[in-house]
Amino acid sequence: MQAPLIRPNVIRSIVFDVFRIMLKLEVKPQLAGETSECKGTKVTGVITMSGTPSSNTPSYGVILEMSEKLAFKIAAVMLQQEINEWSGPVEDACGEIANMIAGNAKKHLIATHILSMPTVVYGADYQWCMPHLKIDQVENFFCGNEPFRLYIATEIPHHHF
Amino acid sequence: MKALIIDDSLTMRKILAREVEKIGCHDIHEARNGQEGLAMLSQETDWDFVLLDWNMPLMNGLEFIKAARANPSAKKVPIIMVTTENSDEHKKMSLDAGATGFITKPFTSEDLLAALKGKHQG
Numbered sequence: 654m655q656a657p658l659i660r661p662n663v664i665r666s667i668v669f670d671v672f673r674i675m676l677k678l679e680v681k682p683q684l685a686g687e688t689s690e691c692k693g694t695k696v697t698g699v700i701t702m703s704g705t706p707s708s709n710t711p712s713y714g715v716i717l718e719m720s721e722k723l724a725f726k727i728a729a730v731m732l733q734q735e736i737n738e739w740s741g742p743v744e745d746a747c748g749e750i751a752n753m754i755a756g757n758a759k760k761h762l763i764a765t766h767i768l769s770m771p772t773v774v775y776g777a778d779y780q781w782c783m784p785h786l787k788i789d790q791v792e793n794f795f796c797g798n799e800p801f802r803l804y805i806a807t808e809i810p811h812h813h814f
Numbered sequence: 815m816k817a818l819i820i821d822d823s824l825t826m827r828k829i830l831a832r833e834v835e836k837i838g839c840h841d842i843h844e845a846r847n848g849q850e851g852l853a854m855l856s857q858e859t860d861w862d863f864v865l866l867d868w869n870m871p872l873m874n875g876l877e878f879i880k881a882a883r884a885n886p887s888a889k890k891v892p893i894i895m896v897t898t899e900n901s902d903e904h905k906k907m908s909l910d911a912g913a914t915g916f917i918t919k920p921f922t923s924e925d926l927l928a929a930l931k932g933k934h935q936g
Contacts, residue, residue, distance in 0.1 A: 674920035675829075731825045733832065746825040752869075753919045756898020764901040768869050770822075 657790045658713075658805050659761045664792050667757040668803060671750060672796060676730045683793035683800070691800055694721040694777040698751030701783070702759050702766040711808040713762050714786045715755035719747075719801035721775070726799070739775050748773045754803065785809055815839035816860055820851035820878065821867035821896070830865050830896065833926050848873025852881050861891045863930060866913075868897035868904070876911055883912035894929045896921065
């Protein structure tokens with residue numbers, strides 16, 4: 654089994670801190686036997702990170718996937734207003750949380766990499782993929798009863814294409 | 815007090831605005847990127863401090879600091895970098911460019927207050 658890109662306790666610590674400090678929300682990791690897969694309408698926030706073209710270092714992706722309910726809760730806390738529907742500010746709030754987690758994870762991957770702007774997807778019954786990245790690590794969490802997942806992806810070596 | 819908050823995230827601008835309001839600053843101006851921030855900084859001269867993100871389109875935070883410090887009227891305005899870039903190298907780059915303080919996201923109210931009082935984080 655491949656070793657995780659970032660030690661699970663480190664990733665958990667990053668996620669716990671972002672949620673606790675910025676959102677005042679408690680998070681717990683998924684326990685054995687629990688499932689934290691998001692069903693129904695969900696939100697996916699994607700941040701990639703890359704070096705310069707000449708650096709010959711792999712790119713990475715950090716993907717945060719959560720239920721619509723959790724996304725609204727996060728946005729409500731950050732924006733200090735009631736949130737009942739998807740909007741630009743809600744998208745921005747979700748992107749910012751993904752950005753904070755990715756930014757803190759970057760130090761444990763390649764610190765000098767440059768973060769992308771967040772991409773945020775909202776909807777139901779969609780699948781996402783990043784053609785040049787493969788998922789290497791998945792960490793599962795709950796915030797209250799709401800599940801969310803963090804994926805860490807690594808660039809697929811060029812000679813595989 | 816008069817503050818300029820520069821961040822491409824509306825959410826972060828709102829959060830930072832709430833935080834600076836807690837310390838009695840109610841004259842708060844916002845910019846979405848370094849370029850916009852630089853224009854605003856140049857148009858007025860009585861800024862008490864600037865809160866600045868690093869990763870922004872058009873002009874990032876580091877570029878903003880360098881450009882601001884090249885402007886004689888903005889040379890002494892306190893500029894606090896508020897960023898997810900938490901490596902020692904990024905902190906050094908910011909401070910060497912002329913940032914007054916450097917705090918990383920996520921941050922507490924106490925972190926921000928300490929930075930505004932002139933103590934570097936970490």
